[in-house]
Structures are given as C-alpha cells and as structure tokens.
Amino acid sequence: MLIVKKFGGTSVANKERIFNVANRCIEDYKKGNDVIVVLSAMGKQTDVLLEMAADINPNASKRELDMLLTTGEQTSVALMSMALHSLGVPAISLNAFQVAMHTTSVSGNARLTRIDKDRVRHELEQRKIVVVTGFQGISRYDDYTTLGRGGSDTTAVALAAALHADACEIYTDVDGVFTADPRIVKDAKKLDEITYDEMLELASLGAGVLHNRSVEMAKKYGVQLVVRSSLNTSEGTIVKEEVKMEKMLVSGVASDKNVVRIALVGLEDQPGVAFKLFRHLANHNVNVDMILQSIGRSNTKDISFTVTEDMADVAVETVERHRSGSLKCQEVKVNRNVSKVSVVGAGMQTNPGVAARMFEALYDANVNIQQISTSEIRVTVLIDREDTDKAMNAVHKEFDF
Numbered sequence: 001m002l003i004v005k006k007f008g009g010t011s012v013a014n015k016e017r018i019f020n021v022a023n024r025c026i027e028d029y030k031k032g033n034d035v036i037v038v039l040s041a042m043g044k045q046t047d048v049l050l051e052m053a054a055d056i057n058p059n060a061s062k063r064e065l066d067m068l069l070t071t072g073e074q075t076s077v078a079l080m081s082m083a084l085h086s087l088g089v090p091a092i093s094l095n096a097f098q099v100a101m102h103t104t105s106v107s108g109n110a111r112l113t114r115i116d117k118d119r120v121r122h123e124l125e126q127r128k129i130v131v132v133t134g135f136q137g138i139s140r141y142d143d144y145t146t147l148g149r150g151g152s153d154t155t156a157v158a159l160a161a162a163l164h165a166d167a168c169e170i171y172t173d174v175d176g177v178f179t180a181d182p183r184i185v186k187d188a189k190k191l192d193e194i195t196y197d198e199m200l201e202l203a204s205l206g207a208g209v210l211h212n213r214s215v216e217m218a219k220k221y222g223v224q225l226v227v228r229s230s231l232n233t234s235e236g237t238i239v240k241e242e243v244k245m246e247k248m249l250v251s252g253v254a255s256d257k258n259v260v261r262i263a264l265v266g267l268e269d270q271p272g273v274a275f276k277l278f279r280h281l282a283n284h285n286v287n288v289d290m291i292l293q294s295i296g297r298s299n300t301k302d303i304s305f306t307v308t309e310d311m312a313d314v315a316v317e318t319v320e321r322h323r324s325g326s327l328k329c330q331e332v333k334v335n336r337n338v339s340k341v342s343v344v345g346a347g348m349q350t351n352p353g354v355a356a357r358m359f360e361a362l363y364d365a366n367v368n369i370q371q372i373s374t375s376e377i378r379v380t381v382l383i384d385r386e387d388t389d390k391a392m393n394a395v396h397k398e399f400d401f
Contacts, residue, residue, distance in 0.1 A: 001032075001033045001034070001166040001167065002033070002034045002035075002036070002124070002163060002164070002165040002166050002167075003028050003033050003034070003035050003036070003165065003166065003167045003168075003169065004036045004037075004038065004156050004157075004159050004160040004163075004165045004167070004168045004169070005024075005025060005028075005035065005036070005037050005038070005156075005169045005171065006037075006038040006039075006040075006134065006152055006153060006155070006156035006168075006169070006170045006171060007021050007037065007038070007039055007040070007171045007230055008040045008152065008171065008172050008173065008230075009040040009041055009042060009043050009044070009045065009046070010043065010172075010173040010230075011171055011172070011173065011230035011231075012039055012040070012042050012043075012076050012079075012080065013042055013043035014042075014043070017230075018079055018080060018083050019083055019087075020230070020231075021037075021080065021171075021230060022080060022083040022084050022087055022089075023087070024171075024230070025037055025084070025129055026084070026087060026089050026129075029089060029129055034124045035129045035130070036120065036124075036129075036130045036131075036132060036159055036163070036165070037077075037080065037129060037130070037131045037132065038132050038133075038134045038152055038155050038156040038159065039073060039076040039077050039080060039131065039132075039133065039134055039152065040072075040073060040076065040134050040135060040152040041069075041072025041073050041075065041076055041135070042072070042075060042076050042079075045072040045075070046069060046072050049068050049069055049071070049072060050065075050069070052068075053065055053068055061107075062107035062108040063107045063143060065107070065108065065146075066107045066108060066136075066143070066144050066145055066146045067143075067144050069135075069136075069146055070095070070096070070133070070135075070136045070144045070146065072135075073095070073133035073134055073135055073136055073152070074093075074095050074133055076133070077093035077094070077095070077131040077132065077133050078093045080093065080131045081093040081131050084129055084131070089129060090126070090127060090128045090129070091128055091129040091130070091131055092123050092128050092129075092130060092131065093131045093132075093133075094119065094120070094123070094130060094131070094132050094133070095132075095133045095136070096133055096136040096137045096138050096144065097138055097142075097144075098119060099115060099116060099119055099120060099132060100115075100116045100119075100138055101115050101116075101136070101137040101138065101155070101158075102114040102115070102116075102137060102138060102139075102140075103137030103138065103139055103145045103147070104139065104145070105139040105140060105141060105143070105145065106145070106285060107143075107145055107146070108145075108146055108148065109146075109147070109148045109285070110137055110139065110145035110146065110147055110148075111147070111213070112137055112147065112154065112155075112158050112217075115158055115159065115162040117162055117163055120132070120159070120163065121163070132155065132159065133155075134151065134152025134153075134155040134156065135147055135151040135152045135155060136151075136155075147211075147213070148211070148213075149211075150208070150210070150211030150212075150214070151211055151213075152211075153170055153210050153211035153213075153214035154211050154213045154214040154217060156168055156170065156214070157214045157217045157218045157221075157223050157225070158217060160223045161217060161218075161220075161221035161223050165223070167224075167226070168218070168223050168224070168225050168226070169225075169226045169228065169236075170209075170210060170214075170225055170226065170227045170228075171228060171229065171230035172209060172227065172228075172229065172230065173229065173230065173231065174209065174229060175190050175228065175229045175232070175234045175236065176190045176191065176209075176227050176228055176229070176234070176235075176236040176237030177190070177191050177194055177199065177202070177207070177209050177210075177227050177237040177239070177252070178190050178191065178209075178252070179191065179251070179252045179253065179396065180252060180253040180254070180392055180396045181207070181208075181254075181255070181392070184255070184388075184389050184392050184393070185253070185392055185393055185396045187396065187397075188396065190237065191237050191251065191252070192235075192237060192238065193237060193238040193239070193240065193243045194237060194238075194239055194243065194251055194252075195239075195240065195241065195242065195243055195346055196215055196218060196219035196239060196240065196241060197219070197346060197377060198251045198252070198344050198345065198346055198377060199215045199239045200212060200215040200216060200219065201342070201344040201375070201377060201378045202251070202252050202254050202342075202344050203215050205254040205255075205256055205340060205342040205344065205378070205380060206254045206255050206256025206257075206258070206340060206342070207252065207254040209227055210225070210227065210239070215239065218239065219241070222241070224238065224239070224240045225238070225239040225240075226238055226239075227239065249345055249347040249348065249351050249354065249399065250343045250344065250345035250347065250348065250354065250399045251344055251345040251346070251347075252343075252344050252345070253341070253342065253343055253344075253392055253395050253396045253399070254340075254341070254342045254344065255339060255340065255341050255342075255388050255389075255391070255392050256339060256340040256342075257339040257385055257388060258308050258309050258310075259289075259306050259307075259308065259309070259338050259339055259340055259382070260306065260307055260308070260309055260312035260315075260334065260335070260336050260338070261304060261305075261306050261334070261335040261338045261370070261371070261382065262304065262305055262306070262307065262312070262315055262316060262319065262332065262333070262334055262335075263302060263303070263304035263332070263333040263334075263335075264277065264302065264303050264304070264319060264327065264329040264331075264332055265302050265329060265330050265331040265332070265333060266300045266302070266329050266330025266331060267300060267301050267302065267303060267327065267328065267329045268299065268300065268301075268328050269296035269297075269299050269300050269301045273301075273303075273327070274293065274303060276322070276326045276327060277303060277319070277327060280318050280319070280321075280322050280326075280327075281315060281318055281319075283318075284314055284315075284318050285314075286307055286311050286314055286315045286318065287307065287308070287311065288305045288306070288307060288315075289305070289306045289307065289308075289340075289373075290305060290306045290340070290371055290373040290380065290382060291303070291304070291305045291373075292304045292305070292371050300330070304371065306338070306340070306371075306382065309336070312334070312336070316332065316334055319332055320332060337384060337385045337386070338370065338382050338383065338384065338385055339382075339383060339384075339385045339387075339388045340380050340381070340382055340383075341362075341380070341381055341383060341388065341391045341392060341395060342378055342379065342380040342381075343358055343378070343379050343395060343399065344377060344378045345377060346377050348376070348377050348378075348379075349376050349377060354379060355372075355374065355379045357398055357399070358379055358381070358395055358398065359381075360398070361394045361395045361397070361398035362381065362383070362391055362394060362395065364394065365387075365390050365391060365393075365394035367383055367384075367387045367390060367391045367394070368383065368384065368387075369381045369382070369383060370382045370383060370384075
C-alpha cells in the first residue's frame with residue numbers, strides 16, 4: 001500500500017512531537033507500506049515569519065513573502081528526515097523544486113497544476129520514507145509559490161491523487177471533524193463520516209479542519225480522506241462521496257471571522273454595472289463571497305459583498321479607483337466587524353424549514369442578521385462579529401446534534 005500522511009504545524013511543533021510523528025510513520029512503514037509524509041511549518045513558525053517580514057517591510061511583495069514562508073516547511077521536513085534516520089529508518093526530505101510541484105504564478109494563493117512523479121517514485125522504490133514540504137510549489141518562472149493557509153492539505157491530496165495512493169490521512173490537533181468547533185461549542189460531537197460536498201461547504205465557511213481546495217481535489221479525483229488526531233489513536237472522520245443512507249439533517253455549524261463587508265451605495269441602475277464591478281475585482285484576483293443587490297430606487301441600486309480580510313484593502317482600492325469612472329457610485333462603505341455563521345447538511349435538500357429554524361434560534365439569542373446566502377446544502381448569515389460564539393451555540397443547540 002501507498003499511504004500519504006499529512007501533519008499540521010502543531011503536530012511537529014517541537015522535538016517530542018516530531019519524534020511522535022516519526023514513530024507513527026514508522027509503524028506503517030514496518031508493515032511493508034510505502035509512506036509519503038507531508039508537513040506544515042513547525043508550530044506558529046509561519047506567523048513568526050510574517051511578523052519578521054512586517055517588521056522589515058509592512059508592504060513586502062507577495063513574491064518575497066512566498067520566498068520567506070517556504071523556509072518554514074523546509075525546516076520541518078529536514079528535521080523530520082533527521083528524526084527518521086536517527087530511529088534507523090531511511091528517509092529523504094524533498095521541497096517543491098525537488099519533487100517538482102508546478103503551480104500557477106499567483107503568489108500567496110497559487111493553485112497546483114502538475115506534479116512530477118518520477119523523483120518521489122524513485123525514492124519510494126529505494127524503500128525510503130519520503131518527506132515532502134506542504135503548502136508550496138514552483139511557478140513557470142521557477143519562483144517559489146504558496147498555496148494559501150492550510151495549503152499543506154492540498155499538497156497531500158494532490159500527491160495521493162497523482163500517485164494513486166491507497167490512503168490519504170490528514171492529522172491535526174483534534175480527533176476529526178466535529179459538528180462545530182469544540183473550542184466554541186462545548187457540546188460539539190465528532191462525526192464518523194461526512195460527504196465531500198458537506199466537508200467542502202464547511203471548509204469554505206470557516207471550519208479550519210481541512211483546506212477547502214484539498215476537499216475539492218479529493219472529490220474530483222476520488223481520494224478518500226481520513227481526518228484524525230496526531231496526539232492519539234482514535235479513528236477520526238472519513239470524508240468520502242457517500243455516507244450512510246439516513247443522512248443527518250444538518251452535519252455541522254461553522255463560523256468565519258475572516259470576513260469584511262463592502263457596500264457600494266447609489267450605483268446606476270442599468271445593465272452591466274454588476275459585471276463591471278466584479279470584473280474589476282477579478283482582474284485583481286479578489287475572490288468574492290456573499291453578494292446582495294438591493295431593489296432599484298430613483299435609478300440607483302446598492303450592491304454589497306464580502307471578501308476575506310487579507311483581500312479587503314485590495315478590493316476597496318480597486319472599487320475606489322473606478323468609483324468616478326465605470327462604477328459611478330455615491331459611497332463605499334466598509335464593515336470589518338462582521339462574521340459568517342453557517343449550517344451545512346446534505347439532508348437539507350429534502351427537508352424544508354431548516355432556514356426558519358436557524359433564524360428562530362438567532363432571534364431567540366437576540367442576534368441580528370445583516371445578509372443571507374444559501375445553497376442546496378447550506379444556509380449562511382452575516383452577523384456582528386461580537387455575536388459569533390453566541391450564534392454558534394444557539395444554532396447548534398437548535399439542531400440537537
């Protein structure tokens with residue numbers, strides 16, 4: 001069997017945990033399996049590097065930030081390989097260039113396009129544990145790129161898909177996928193299994209267990225994932241195409257505080273305005289989430305949308321640049337004190353009234369709703385950030401997991 005194992009930063013935060021991971025990998029290796037290990041940077045190392053960069057140059061280019069941040073994973077894989085060697089097991093660490101892992105050229109948020117498999121296969125044939133840097137790739141210009149926060153998950157799934165691995169295991173500091181963040185909702189329960197679609201929605205809506213693009217890729221290539229803790233041997237949660245016949249009405253509640261709401265007030269009420277707005281944003285690689293357009297009045301209309309905090313300044317600058325030209329809006333309002341709370345579940349497709357129950361729970365908790373977005377398996381509301389934890393607990397209690 002070929003097993004791909006991904007370990008997050010907390011799993012390799014210090015010497016003790018590095019050796020814990022090494023021993024877990026050796027267990028599978030000694031059973032005759034081929035093992036690929038994908039690692040994130042140690043502990044909070046990425047945050048430390050970002051603080052260093054901000055101290056030197058608060059406006060550092062994303063290209064140079066990628067060059068800096070990739071050193072975190074290279075430290076992890078080198079130390080892990082050393083640990084495995086010290087335990088008598090042959091291993092080799094490989095970075096994005098050595099694999100090689102090709103990506104688009106968008107610094108800070110690149111997408112994997114192709115993985116060269118020959119080097120990894122050669123090292124596996126030599127019966128080595130192959131330790132690969134997560135989170136990073138190389139562009140067509142031979143520059144380092146990074147895949148965005150949580151990108152190591154995507155690296156692991158991509159390797160599993162490219163090499164037709166028999167298992168892809170994502171190790172974190174929690175026991176699996178829960179019905180809500182157990183740090184916020186004390187009664188949150190661990191799920192034994194969840195569908196790709198449900199997990200993708202949860203990951204996209206703030207559940208930090210898996211990178212949303214990793215779930216997207218797993219679904220596309222049929223890679224079954226197992227999310228489990230690196231700190232114990234519990235079974236974890238299986239992420240796959242289909243789960244048991246009787247699906248839960250709601251599988252989970254998620255929150256996301258990494259949100260900024262931008263509103264354009266007094267746009268001209270004529271065809272093409274929305275196209276121009278979102279084309280300008282797309283040209284600057286701004287990914288837009290919730291969108292709300294008001295009913296036109298006095299030949300004007302309002303459009304509001306949400307973006308992640310790291311893209312808010314770019315979005316506002318882009319809008320302001322075109323405000324007196326192609327957009328012609330009266331005012332641009334920015335609200336950084338918002339968050340999203342969502343319920344997700346495949347069972348919602350055939351059960352009406354989920355939104356009403358969610359809204360009633362928020363009403364009972366005295367939480368005001370600013371904006372609403374829905375899909376077949378998800379209802380999301382935008383609320384004041386200070387109400388996030390209260391809203392999470394109220395909604396989770398309403399659906400009685």
